[in-house]
Amino acid sequence: MKNTFGVEIIPEIEAERLRKLHDYQILDTETDGPFKHIAALAAHIFKVPIALVSFVDAERVWFKGNVGMENTTEVDRGDSLCSLSILRQEATVFRDALQEPCLAENPLVAGEFGLRFYAAVPITTYDGYNLGAVCILDKEPREFTIDDKITLEYMAKLVMDELDLWKCQLYTQTIL
Template sequence: MKNTFGVEIIPENDAERIQKLHNYHILDTETEGPFKHIAELAAHVFKVPIALVSFVDAERVWFKGNVGMEGVSEVDRGVSLCSLAILRPEATVFEDTLLEPCLLTNPLVAGEFGLRFYAAVPITTYDGFHLGSVCIVDKAPRTFSADDQLTLEYMAKLVMDELDLWKCRLYVQALN
């Protein structure tokens, strides 16, 4: 995997984190439903053209909820800023990506896509594993307040609640 950030993007617990993610059996499933609705809500509330519910797998970032990048279901982990968002429990915010040295060679920032604003909160299991993120993206720089961060944090908690319900439904189906 090519890393375009110039900083380490693989957390120490990555093998265990990926196993936790795979235990949910969420990857490569239908992208409609509550995860899509949370992405739609994020795009609407923050008035951004792109909002994603993403899960960071070993080599790729897969989108379970996708507004504004329809037709793209995944990107390489070494390119996606969601790979940075799972590295810490707090929000990852780049109000102007062109002011961030670690992003200047990233093809989403430096290339035709023109990513200029990114904010994400990790989707965190109750035992502390960051499986992915809820992120918002714009092609223009913008500010991101403490209230904005709190709202995005609540959305990430909703995704985690929905993910746990997903896993429960799979378990019940397996019993029947």
């Protein structure tokens, strides 16, 4: 896998993290529903053109909720800033991505897409595995306050609650 960041993007617990992600059977499923609603809410609240509910798989980042990039369902993991956001328990914020040395070679920042602002909070299981992120993006630099961080954290928790409901529904379908 290519890596455009110049820093390691694979966490030490990658095998266990991927096993947790795959247990949810969420990848490559329909993108309508609550996950899209959460992305739409994030775009509206933060007044950004792009908001995503993403899941970081082994080689790609797949979008379960997508506002502003509807024609894109996934991005290579080595290009997606979501790959950085799962490495931390707290928010990842780039107020002006052009000012970040680790993003100098990233095609989403340095290329035609023109990404300038990125903020994300990991979607974390109750036993501590970061499966993906709720992220907001803009092609203009932006500020990101403590209140913004708290709001995005709540959205990530909503996604995790929905993901657990999804898994319960899968379980119920298999035993019926």
